[in-house]
Amino acid sequence: MRTTDLSELAAFDAVARHRSFRRASEERGVTASAISHAVSNLEARVGIRLLNRTTRSVSLTDAGAMLLAQLSPAFGGIGAALDALNQFRDTPFGTVRINAPNSIAPFVLGPVIGPLVERNPNLQLEIVATDRLVDIVEEGFDAGIRLGESLRDGMTAVRIEPRLRFAVVGSPAYFERHPAPRSPAELAGHACIRNMYASGVPYPWSFAGKGPEVEFEPGGPLALHDHELMIEAALAGAALAYVWEPRARPYVESGRLVACLADWIAPEDWLYIYYPTRKYLSAGLRAVIEALRVKG
Template identity: 85%
Template sequence: MRTTDLSELAAFDAVARHRSFRKAAEERGVTASAISHAVSNLEARVGIRLLNRTTRSVSLTDAGAMLLAQLSPAFGDIGLALDALNQYRDTPFGKVRINAPNSIAPFVLGPVIGKLIERNPKLELEIVATDRLIDIVEEGFDAGIRLGESLREGMTAVRIKPRMSLVVVGSPAYFARHPFPRMPADLKSHVCIQNMYPNTARYPWFFSREGHEVEFEPTGPLALHDHELMIEAALADVALAYVWEDRARPYVEAGRLIRCLDEWIVPEDWLYLYYPARRHMSAGLRAVIEALRVS
């Protein structure tokens, strides 16, 4: 098979998996028009329409679905063959795309990025941080990072560090006007920020002590999904915030925020790096896992 033929098939495979020329182009590192041209050339060469296209959607024809089913294992085998070459290299080679929550990415990946690249100079690490829950397969990621409770079936998960906690913080000026809470029930008389997912769903503040668990649902005037915004609101003396401990730490150490209810705070669920169970693991992804894995 000619190189151009393989390139066309790879372009089709990407479009078929993503159902999008734009996302396929991002994965392949080319323009959307180049992807469209490659797929059109493939269809002209085989004499069969493989994709149905409208201005808003892309779908597979029956022929396209059959071709994709045959191509996916073949491209998997090609990936395995190329990855096997890593045994002849000193360090892993190639791109690894990771998706991680924006609220915790700096504390999980920040401490390891420098050493990871230094030890693996031929590794290309591409990190996209977003709190939106995404399908890592559909969006072309090699792996994602999430709390264990939000992992999907069909994924292999590896526990990673650090284990993080959420804390309640307020400013000195806020506590000068409001009594210091001693119990989660005391929060009912406070102005508390509502924690929100990007899809606008709220989640409660969770506390536990000696086996006694409490969920508190704030009803304050602010609903935010970005922890940095929550901290800014707390610094503005208007409300208490329930944020990741590592995000609050520099402000607490500087005396700009005060922690409360610490005896009710428990570590969150472990974080996991997850990837499709049926997809081969590249040497680059193995290097990332080893850098993050809980020892």
């Protein structure tokens, strides 16, 4: 088989996995038109349509599904063979793509990126931080980071550090006008920012540190998704914010924000780095997991 044939098969494999020429082109590092041309050449070579294309979607024909089923383990074997060469190098080689929630990525990945890159100079990290719920298989990531409660079946998950918790914070000026709440029930008398997921769906402020879990749904004038913007609103004295404690910590330590209800807030579920159970675990991904995993 000529090299061009293997390139065409790789292009088809990428499109078939992502169901998208654009995402396949991003994974392969070429233009979408080049991917389309390669797949068309492959179909012309074998004389069978492998993909059904519309302006909005890509799907596999029966022949395409059969070819993908044969190609996936073959390309996995090629990847494993190339990765096995790492035993002849001092450090892992290759690219690892990680997806992580934007709101927590700095606290999880920030402390390990420097040492990880320094120890593994041949490793390339691609980190996409977004609070949108991502299908890591469909979008071509090697692994993702999530709270344990949101993991789905078919994934291997490794517990990682740190274990995060939320904090309720307000500015000193705000608390000069309003006495600090002593329990979640007293929040009803305060201006509180309504937290939203990236989808726009609101989520409550949860309290479980002193007895049964209590969920408070703010009714204030502000509804925000970005935690940094919540911090800015709290600094301005506009309202109380419910944000990840590490994000608020520098402002609390400097006195620009004041935390309250700390005894009522329990740590969240553990964070995990997760990847498809059947995925070959490359040396690069193993290095990332080792850097993040809970020690001891």
